[in-house]
Amino acid sequence: MLSAEEKAAVTSLFAKVKVDEVGGEALGRLLVVYPWTQRFFESFGDLSSADAILGNPKVKAHGKKVLDSFCEGLKQLDDLKGAFASLSELHCDKLHVDPENFRLLGNVLVVVLARCFGSEFSPELQASFQKVVTGVANALAHRYH
């Protein structure tokens, strides 16, 4: 899926990512930009405004959890389907999440990275990351039935 150069580029950029912050921001932005996704987080408390969402400690914590698992996926780019098999079953069987939302979250993550890194987020890097987030979304959808 990714060439050796693409893997190296993705890994080196991601090493600079503040996982604590970026995860929460990506999830928060998903909930703001695509408000229907809030339905999966009814237990998270105050999601009544963009500021409330971005400041919500449960959103930040869950965002970090999501990004941590994304980081684990980056170590297994040659077998994303294997890496995300259990999470795929969980999201289908227990959480009942429409897989389209994985693609939306992936796209939001790309926007957050673009914002964080500015011109450093070159078109080549963007292309590589887009492949990764698409691969992760597909892997998360793979066990759906």
Next chain:
Amino acid sequence: MRNKRPHSEEAAQTCFWPIRITSKLPDTMVHFTTEEKAAVASLWAKVNVEVVGGESLARLLIVYPWTQRFFDSFGNLYSESAIMGNPKVKAHGRKVLNSFGNAIEHMDDLKGTFADLSELHCDKLHVDPENFRLLGNMILIVLATHFSKEFTPQMQASWQKLTNAVANALAHKYH
């Protein structure tokens, strides 16, 4: 809420059920709030159309290489640097983003604004409408790289709504 069936014959004789809507429902258009319009306009005022337009189109061609098929006459698209530096890509990107500027002035009637372009892209250019959504996403990413501070979640939401609505308007006349 469902209409309830009458409980008795007497009630059935006296009430109208079911209620029939006889008037045609209005065409649903995307509604932008005052705040969303203001947010979009405030960022647009800072946009260098040539730079952002050219970069958005170039990123589309790089990130989604199959889109290059629509630009066979543009010359050298063999590498990222060739695409980013290609004068025809820059010029066309500026043209595309200028039409976004037109969209921002007519946010209450995007379908009308893009009617001719929609027919063009369907009948003459044969562009899969999915590519309009991809280009819209590229514009967001380029705005995010250029306007880190201004590109708040609310700003992103407003622009995502706009790019989606423009993509839908461009697809509206497809047949």
